[in-house]
Amino acid sequence: MSGRPLSELIASARAAGNLNALVEAIPFARFTGMEIVEEDGKLLARMRAAPHLIGNPMLPALHGGALGALLESSAIFAVVLETPSPRPPKTISITVEYLRSARPVDTFARAEVVRQGRRVATVRALAWQDDVAKPVAAANVQLLLARE
Amino acid sequence: MYGRGMPTDPDALEAINEGMKIIPYNLALGLYVEDATAAGVRMVLPYRPEFVGNPDTGVLHGGAITALLDASCGMAVFLKMAEPARIATLDLRIDYLKPATPLKSVRTWSECYKLTHQVAFTRATAYHDDPGDPIASAAGTFVIFDDTRSPMAQALEDKR
Numbered sequence: 001m002s003g004r005p006l007s008e009l010i011a012s013a014r015a016a017g018n019l020n021a022l023v024e025a026i027p028f029a030r031f032t033g034m035e036i037v038e039e040d041g042k043l044l045a046r047m048r049a050a051p052h053l054i055g056n057p058m059l060p061a062l063h064g065g066a067l068g069a070l071l072e073s074s075a076i077f078a079v080v081l082e083t084p085s086p087r088p089p090k091t092i093s094i095t096v097e098y099l100r101s102a103r104p105v106d107t108f109a110r111a112e113v114v115r116q117g118r119r120v121a122t123v124r125a126l127a128w129q130d131d132v133a134k135p136v137a138a139a140n141v142q143l144l145l146a147r148e
Numbered sequence: 149m150y151g152r153g154m155p156t157d158p159d160a161l162e163a164i165n166e167g168m169k170i171i172p173y174n175l176a177l178g179l180y181v182e183d184a185t186a187a188g189v190r191m192v193l194p195y196r197p198e199f200v201g202n203p204d205t206g207v208l209h210g211g212a213i214t215a216l217l218d219a220s221c222g223m224a225v226f227l228k229m230a231e232p233a234r235i236a237t238l239d240l241r242i243d244y245l246k247p248a249t250p251l252k253s254v255r256t257w258s259e260c261y262k263l264t265h266q267v268a269f270t271r272a273t274a275y276h277d278d279p280g281d282p283i284a285s286a287a288g289t290f291v292i293f294d295d296t297r298s299p300m301a302q303a304l305e306d307k308r
Contacts, residue, residue, distance in 0.1 A: 094214070
């Protein structure tokens with residue numbers, strides 16, 4: 001593994017309010033084509049449309065695993081921005097609900113930290129494509145916060 | 149043949165893995181089935197540097213394991229159905245019991261423990277070598293459609 005340690009990337013991401021250098025340092029985020037975009041002053045995770053993310057080419061529809069990765073990542077990004085932990089949180093559990101077939105287009109996700117305790121953060125995440133009112137998937141995520 | 153709880157027929161396993169390769173995301177992740185009967189499915193996610201979630205430690209991203217669990221639970225449903233049909237994941241819950249060990253492949257054992265006309269219920273564990281020492285456990289439900297617009301349903305149908 002090479003490059004700057006995550007703790008350093010996390011500190012600069014918080015200072016700058018910009019997570020893209022951190023996201024770019026995560027191999028699986030690159031593999032799935034994730035990035036952070038700002039829309040109406042809010043940070044969203046975007047998973048760019050790509051042929052390798054398809055789960056059913058006959059519909060066609062994105063793979064549930066790719067949507068799960070986007071939702072889990074957006075939950076982690078929210079916690080990284082909103083908590084002071086030096087290292088990224090670890091996922092304790094994630095429950096993904098699949099609400100609609102997701103077409104092979106760009107998919108967005110936002111996450112809200114519902115409760116942040118000393119050890120655990122509870123996050124709700126939502127993913128949509130063209131219309132935020134028509135979500136394609138949602139997730140509840142419990143994350144274990146890294147100790148100082 | 150494989151729908152009756154018999155040991156995996158090599159031809160059937162080959163047909164299943166051919167079907168897996170038609171699913172682009174499964175192909176991109178290198179997922180493959182090692183064993184498949186009506187009792188359950190053993191599927192493998194090979195370790196690759198591009199699946200890492202923590203570049204400091206080399207631990208796999210949870211999202212890669214999510215895909216493995218989703219695919220293997222779905223496969224357990226396909227193999228339980230008398231007539232393969234299109235399915236879609238309704239929900240998937242994953243508990244992460246311990247971090248995956250860097251450089252090691254991850255296996256899942258998935259079973260469809262209840263199949264109705266419209267809904268299938270599955271559970272799975274993910275592990276490296278010993279199913280008794282799991283990395284993650286999962287429960288997934290799937291909705292069953294009345295069409296076969298699914299490469300996997302068609303691959304299994306052709307094999308019957």
